[in-house]
Amino acid sequence: xxxxxxxxxxxxxxxxxxxxxxxxxxxxxxxxxxxxxxxxxxxxxxxxxxxxxxxxxxxxxxxxxxxxxxxxxxxxxxxxxxxxxxxxxxxxxxxxxxxxxxxxxxxxxxxxxxxxxxxxxxxxxxxxxxxxxxxxxxxx
Amino acid sequence: xxxxxxxxxxxxxxxxxxxxxxxxxxxxxxxxxxxxxxxxxxxxxxxxxxxxxxxxxxxxxxxxxxxxxxxxxxxxxxxxxxxxxxxxxxxxxxxxxxxxxxxxxxxxxxxxxxxxxxxxxxxxxxxxxxxxxxxxxxxxxxxxxxxxxxxxxxxxxxxxxxxxxxxxxxxxxxxxxxxxxxxxxxxxxxxxxxxxxxxxxxxxxxxxxxxxxxxxxxxxxxxxxxxxxxxxxxxxxxxxxxxxxxxxxxxxxxxxxxxxxxxxxxxxxxxxxxxxxxxxxxxxxxxxxxxxxxxxxxxxxxxxxxxxxxxxxxxxxxxxxxxxxxxxxxxxxxxxxxxxxxxxxxxxxxxxxxxxxxxxxxxxxxxxxxxxxxxxxxxxxxxxxxxxxxxxxxxxxxxx
Numbered sequence: 001x002x003x004x005x006x007x008x009x010x011x012x013x014x015x016x017x018x019x020x021x022x023x024x025x026x027x028x029x030x031x032x033x034x035x036x037x038x039x040x041x042x043x044x045x046x047x048x049x050x051x052x053x054x055x056x057x058x059x060x061x062x063x064x065x066x067x068x069x070x071x072x073x074x075x076x077x078x079x080x081x082x083x084x085x086x087x088x089x090x091x092x093x094x095x096x097x098x099x100x101x102x103x104x105x106x107x108x109x110x111x112x113x114x115x116x117x118x119x120x121x122x123x124x125x126x127x128x129x130x131x132x133x134x135x136x137x138x139x140x
Numbered sequence: 141x142x143x144x145x146x147x148x149x150x151x152x153x154x155x156x157x158x159x160x161x162x163x164x165x166x167x168x169x170x171x172x173x174x175x176x177x178x179x180x181x182x183x184x185x186x187x188x189x190x191x192x193x194x195x196x197x198x199x200x201x202x203x204x205x206x207x208x209x210x211x212x213x214x215x216x217x218x219x220x221x222x223x224x225x226x227x228x229x230x231x232x233x234x235x236x237x238x239x240x241x242x243x244x245x246x247x248x249x250x251x252x253x254x255x256x257x258x259x260x261x262x263x264x265x266x267x268x269x270x271x272x273x274x275x276x277x278x279x280x281x282x283x284x285x286x287x288x289x290x291x292x293x294x295x296x297x298x299x300x301x302x303x304x305x306x307x308x309x310x311x312x313x314x315x316x317x318x319x320x321x322x323x324x325x326x327x328x329x330x331x332x333x334x335x336x337x338x339x340x341x342x343x344x345x346x347x348x349x350x351x352x353x354x355x356x357x358x359x360x361x362x363x364x365x366x367x368x369x370x371x372x373x374x375x376x377x378x379x380x381x382x383x384x385x386x387x388x389x390x391x392x393x394x395x396x397x398x399x400x401x402x403x404x405x406x407x408x409x410x411x412x413x414x415x416x417x418x419x420x421x422x423x424x425x426x427x428x429x430x431x432x433x434x435x436x437x438x439x440x441x442x443x444x445x446x447x448x449x450x451x452x453x454x455x456x457x458x459x460x461x462x463x464x465x466x467x468x469x470x471x472x473x474x475x476x477x478x479x480x481x482x483x484x485x486x487x488x489x490x491x492x493x494x495x496x497x498x499x500x501x502x503x504x505x506x507x508x509x510x511x512x513x514x515x516x517x518x519x520x521x522x523x524x525x526x527x528x529x530x531x532x533x534x535x536x537x538x539x540x
Contacts, residue, residue, distance in 0.1 A: 005327040009320075010261055019268050033282035033297050056194040084197045084288045089296060 035085040036101040040074055042120030044097035047072050051087035051098050060087060070122040078106070078114035093125070142170060147483060149178045156494035160487070164480060172475040174468055179495045187458040192218055192292060192427065195455065199445070200286050202460060203496045205248065208241045209438035210445075210460070210496075211290045216371060217434030217447040218292055221427040230294030230419040231372045236307075236410045237280060237289050239403045243314065244273045245439035246396045246403075249491050250321065253393055256488045257334045262324070269317045276310045279303060294420030304411050315404045322397045335389040339474040339486035342387055351470035352463050353441020354399070355490050357383045358391030365437040376413075377406050389489045426453045438463050440491045462496035 021028060030036075038060075047070075052060045059080040065071040091098040108114060142165045149157040157178035163171040183202060187195050195218075200211040212234060219226065226234075247270040254262030274284050281287035281297055289295050299307075325331065341351065346359035356363055362381040366374045382398025384391035427449040434445045441463030450456040467490040474486050 005324055006261060009265070019271070031279050031282055033280075034278075035282050035288070054191070054193050056190065056197040082197060082201075082286075083283070084286070085282075085296075086193065086197065086288075089291070090193075 030102045030104060034102045034104070035083045036103045037078055037083070037106055037116075038076055038081065038085070038087050038098055038100050039116065040076070040118050040120075041095075041097050041099060042074075042118045042123075044093050044095065044123055045072075045074070045120060046093055046097070046125055047122045048092060050090040050092060054086050054090040056084060056086060057082045065119055071119065072122060073117065073119045076116045078116060079111035093123075097123070145480065154484075154487070154494075156492070158492070158494045160475075160483065162475070162480065162483065167479050167481075169475055169478050169480065169483075172472045174472060176468075176494075181495070184458055184460065187455060189454065191453045192222075192423075192425070192455070195458065196290055196292070197286075197288065199458075199460070200288065200290075202462070203493050204285060205245050205493060206241065206438045206440060206443075206496070207286050208237055208289070209436055209443050210462075211288075212238060213434050213436035213438075213443050213445045214447070214458070215290045215292060216436065217432045217445050218427065219423075220432045220434065221430055221447060221449050222292065222424055223428075224293050224421060224423055226294040226372075226421055227418040228373075228415040229298075229417045230421070232410050232414050233280075233295045233297070233299060233419060234290060235373045236299075236407060236414075237277065237287055237295075239406050239410070240273055240277050240280075240307075241287075242403050242439045243400055243407075244270055244277065245491075246400050247273065249396060249439075249488075250393065252488050252491075253335070253389070253485075254331070256485045257331060259328075259331050259334075262321075262331070265317075266321065269314060272310050272314055276307055279306060291420060292423035294418070296420070298419050299411075299414065304414070307411050308408060311404050311407050315401065318397060318400045318404070322401075325393055325397065332390060335393060335485065336386070338389045338482050339478060339489055340387050341470055341474050345473055346387075346470060349469040349473055350466055351441075352466045353438070353491075354392050354395045355441065355467050355470055357381065358395045359387045360385040365435050365442050369435055371436070373410070377409050379406050389485055392489045426451065427455075440464060440493065441466060460496075462493065464490065464493045464496055467492075 047062060049062055052062050057080045059077045059082075061075040061077070063073050063075075065073045085100050087098045088096055088100050106114070142163050145162045145164055147160040147162065148154050149159045159175040159178065161173040161175065162169050163173075183198065187198055190198055196211055196215060199214040200207045202210040215234075247266050251263040251266040251270070254260065254266065277287060278284045280299065280303060281289045289297055341349075341355065341359050343359045343361060346356050346361060351359070352363075360383055362383045364381045365371075366379075367381055379402045382395050382402055384394040384398075386394070429449055429451040431446070431448040434447065436443045436445075443463055444461040446457070446459040446461075447455055448457040471487065471490055471492075474489075475483065478486060
C-alpha cells in the first residue's frame with residue numbers, strides 16, 4: 001500500500017500533449033470502411049428494389065414515374081437513414097448502383113433538406129454481367 | 141423509525157431512468173425495491189414485423205455499449221435456424237470484434253467505477269485508453285458504436301495485413317495500461333478502502349438469485365458461456381475465467397481487469413491464427429419453422445435470445461433476456477444492509493444497462509394495489525398452470 005500511487009502518472013501527463021484534436025480546424029481521417037450517406041448511380045440501377053426491401057429504417061422509396069418509358073423515382077430519406085449500408089450489400093449489380101460516401105458532417109437545421117431524389121430510366125443489364133443475378137423481379 | 145427514499149427515475153447518479161425505493165433506518169438500507177418500465181421501447185414487437193436481415197440492425201440498437209453482443213446473439217440463433225455454417229474466417233473476425241467490444245466495455249466500466257468511488261483521474265485515464273480500442277473498432281468495421289459487422293452467415297468487412305498489425309500494436313499498449321491499472325487497484329489505499337466490503341453478495345445467494353457475468357464471477361463462481369458452452373471459435377482459444385472471492389465491488393473490479401487481460405490474450409490468438417478463405421456464406425431469405433435459444437457472454441453477463449421462426453422471412457417471436465435484468469434480484473440483495481452513500485457504487489457495479497433490460501412485466505394486484513415484478517420463468521409457470529386448467533379447445537386449427 002502506498003499513498004497517492006497515481007501521482008507520478010498525473011505529473012507525467014502535465015508535460016504531454018493533449019489526447020484530443022482541435023476539431024473544426026483539424027479533422028481526423030475517416031476509416032476506409034466508414035459508412036456515410038448512401039447515394040444512387042442511376043445509370044446502373046435495374047430497379048430490383050432489393051435495397052428498398054432490406055432497408056431496416058425504411059428510408060428508401062422507389063416509385064413509378066412513367067411505366068411506359070420505364071422511368072422510376074428513388075427517394076432516400078436521409079433523416080431516417082441509420083447508415084448501416086445494408087442497401088450497398090443488397091445491391092445485385094456490378095459495379096453497385098447503391099454506393100456510400102464518407103461524409104460525416106451532414107447535419108442540417110431542417111430534416112427535409114436531407115432528402116435525396118433521383119429520376120432515372122431503368123438500366124438494362126449487359127449480357128455478360130447478368131449471369132449471377134438475373135433480373136430479380138423488376139417492378140411491375 | 142424508517143423512511144423511504146426514492147432514487148430515480150431521474151437522478152444524477154443514474155444515467156438511465158429506473159426507480160429505486162430504499163427503506164432506510166438512519167443511514168442503513170433495510171429494504172430496496174426496483175421499479176422498471178420507464179424506458180420500454182416495444183422492440184420485440186417491432187422485430188416481428190421486420191425481416192431476418194432488418195432485425196440484425198434492430199437488435200444491434202438494443203444497447204449502445206454492447207451493440208455487437210445483441211447482434212451476435214441474434215445472428216447465432218438465426219444461423220442455427222437456417223442451418224447455415226459461416227466460414228471460419230468470418231467467425232474469427234466476428235468474435236475478434238466481440239473481444240474488442242468486451243475490452244471497450246470493461247474499460248468504460250472501470251472509469252465509471254472510479255468516478256463513483258470519487259477517483260476521477262482514474263476515470264479520465266481509462267476513458268482515454270478506451271479511445272485506442274474504439275479506434276481499432278472503427279478501423280475494422282467503419283464506425284465507432286454500431287459496428288454493423290455481423291450479417292447472416294458471416295461478417296461484412298475483411299481484415300488486411302495492415303489492420304492486423306495495428307490491432308496487435310493497440311492491444312500491446314492496452315495490455316501495458318491495464319496491468320498498470322491492476323497495480324493501481326492493488327496499491328492505492330483510498331480506492332481499495334472505498335470499494336472493499338461494499339455490496340456483499342455471498343456465493344450461495346449469487347447462485348440462488350441467478351446473477352450473471354462479472355457479478356457472479358466476483359462471488360467465486362467460475363461460470364462463463366464462452367467456456368461452458370463454447371460457440372464457434374472459443375473452444376479453440378486458450379483462456380481462463382477470471383474470478384474473485386471477495387464477493388464485493390472490489391471483487392467486481394478485479395474480475396473485470398482479469399477479463400481484460402484474458403481478452404487481450406484471445407485477441408492476439410485470433411489475429412495470429414486468422415484462417416484464410418471467405419468471410420460470408422450466402423444466407424437464405426426464409427428460415428424453416430422452428431425455435432432456438434442463443435446464448436452469448438456479453439461484457440455484462442450472459443445474454444439470451446429466444447427466436448421462433450414460422451417459415452416466413454420474419455421471426456414469429458424474438459425474446460431478449462439482457463444480462464442486466466438477470467442481475468436485478470442480486471442488486472436488491474447487495475443493497476440491503478448497505479449505506480445510502482454506497483447506492484450509486486453498488487448499482488454501478490452491476491454495469492446496469494436499463495434500456496437493454498426493459499422488457500419485464502409488472503403485475504399490480506387489483507385487491508391490494510401491490511406491485512410485483514415477475515420474471516419470465518414465473519410468467520411461464522403461471523401460463524402453464526392456466527392452460528392446464530383451461531378447457532380443451534376442440535376446434536382450434538394450426539394456422540400454418
